[in-house]
Amino acid sequence: xxxxxxxxxxxxxxxxxxxxxxxxxxxxxxxxxxxxxxxxxxxxxxxxxxxxxxxxxxxxxxxxxxxxxxxxxxxxxxxxxxxxxxxxxxxxxxxxxxxxxxxxxxxxxxxxxxxxxxxxxxxxxxxxxxxxxxxxxxxxxxxxxxxxxxxxxxxxxxxxxxxxxxxxxxxxxxxxxxxxxxxxxxxxxxxxxxxxxxxxxxxxxxxxxxxxxxxxxxxxxxxxxxxxxxxxxxxxxxxxxxxxxxxxxxxxxxxxxxxxxxxxxxxxxxxxxxxxxxxxxxxxxxxxxxxxxxxxxxxxxxxxxxxx
Numbered sequence: 135x136x137x138x139x140x141x142x143x144x145x146x147x148x149x150x151x152x153x154x155x156x157x158x159x160x161x162x163x164x165x166x167x168x169x170x171x172x173x174x175x176x177x178x179x180x181x182x183x184x185x186x187x188x189x190x191x192x193x194x195x196x197x198x199x200x201x202x203x204x205x206x207x208x209x210x211x212x213x214x215x216x217x218x219x220x221x222x223x224x225x226x227x228x229x230x231x232x233x234x235x236x237x238x239x240x241x242x243x244x245x246x247x248x249x250x251x252x253x254x255x256x257x258x259x260x261x262x263x264x265x266x267x268x269x270x271x272x273x274x275x276x277x278x279x280x281x282x283x284x285x286x287x288x289x290x291x292x293x294x295x296x297x298x299x300x301x302x303x304x305x306x307x308x309x310x311x312x313x314x315x316x317x318x319x320x321x322x323x324x325x326x327x328x329x330x331x332x333x334x335x336x337x338x339x340x341x342x343x344x345x346x347x348x349x350x351x352x353x354x355x356x357x358x359x360x361x362x363x364x365x366x367x368x369x370x371x372x373x374x375x376x377x378x379x380x381x382x383x384x385x386x387x388x389x390x391x392x393x394x395x396x397x398x399x400x401x402x403x404x405x406x407x408x409x410x411x412x413x414x415x416x417x418x419x420x421x422x423x424x425x426x427x428x429x430x431x432x433x434x435x436x437x438x439x440x441x442x
Contacts, residue, residue: 135245137434137441139168140235142179142227142251147220151208154216155384155421156253156266164250164417167427173438175244179230179251180237187229189277190270190304195261199225199268211263221253225268228253228416232275232371235414240283245441246402248374248434249416256298256373256418257323265296265323271416272373273304276311279369286310289367291358292317293397294375294418295385297326301373302337309334312365314358316340316351318378318385336365344386348393351378355397362404369412370405372398376420376429384421391428398436411440 146158168174187196202209203222210216217225228251235247255272257265272290279285289312290305292298297317302325305311317326319341326339338361340354362370376394378387398415405411415433420426 135441136173136175137438138175138177138235138238138244138247139434140177140179140231140247140249140251141165142224142231144220144223144227145252148224148253149208149218149220150216159423160420160426161250161252161417163423163427164430167431168250168434171434174434177234177238179227180234182230182233184226186233186274186278187269189281190260190274192261199263211268215263215266215268217268225253227251228255228271229269229274232271232414232416233278236275236278239412239414245411246413246437247415248430248437249414250430251417254418256292256294256301257296258300259303267300270300270304272371273301275371275414275416276305280310285368287365287367288369288371289314289362289365290371290373291401292373292375293378294373295378295382295387296322296375296419297339298373299323299325302330305332306337307333309336312336312338312361312367314338314361316342316354316358318342318344318387321385342387345388347388348390351387351389351393352396355400359400359404366408368409370401370409372413372415373418374415374433375418376426379420379422379425379429381422381425382420384419391425391432394429395432395436398433399439402436402440406440413437
């Protein structure tokens with residue numbers, strides 16, 4: 135078995151404008167670095183039934199998104215979520231990447247996968263685009279596991295430095311999905327307090343103060359693993375943001391690139407014994423190109439070690 139890297143040929147067509155931190159250079163840097171590893175399997179995003187979008191987002195929202203793509207220039211969905219003509223296919227291909235990754239794991243084409251695509255997704259709510267996010271890729275992946283593969287328990291672990299308000303919004307009253315988030319707090323988008331637990335105690339937020347270092351983070355991550363063990367998921371999805379890195383310009387946590395190896399390794403030890411190692415990860419944030427390249431390399435290194 136292998137680890138797959140799922141890419142989208144249209145990611146770079148999603149133009150967010152000059153100086154925007156969420157730009158095509160991010161995925162280009164990640165892919166260029168990962169191409170050095172000859173042990174990885176490369177796979178492209180797949181076409182999928184667009185009705186899958188309507189399980190996660192309202193049909194009105196999906197229609198509004200489809201209508202928002204300009205014929206030229208840029209269009210603002212909110213203050214910092216921007217679309218261009220090329221965003222039309224980049225957004226659906228980002229979703230198609232997690233569908234392809236899940237299908238590949240289920241068909242035993244590979245053991246696990248990392249989707250190196252954009253735009254990110256975890257801020258997108260049922261009816262709202264925000265925070266660079268248009269469709270909630272990881273939430274659509276979770277609903278695909280529930281609806282198509284008939285799983286009963288799916289866990290989403292979100293280690294992006296920003297709270298995934300969108301994923302929380304989508305699954306707040308869904309007992310089949312456990313959403314766990316480690317994030318800087320108080321910080322954008324303002325959600326993610328301890329008291330936000332979900333209707334079925336299926337939301338688990340670990341808010342961390344600015345300046346949290348590696349040791350403090352890893353201590354906190356033990357609570358993630360305990361929650362995971364009590365929930366007993368059949369499949370694990372990572373909302374993999376790398377902006378908790380100390381060099382990231384958009385936040386103030388102090389993780390190193392190696393910490394993302396350790397986060398992944400610890401989770402995969404559990405996944406190997408409890409859900410047959412069924413893990414798919416998708417890129418969220420990370421805005422220092424060098425830190426992002428190093429951190430994704432460490433994340434994938436751990437995935438590869440557990441793909442045997």
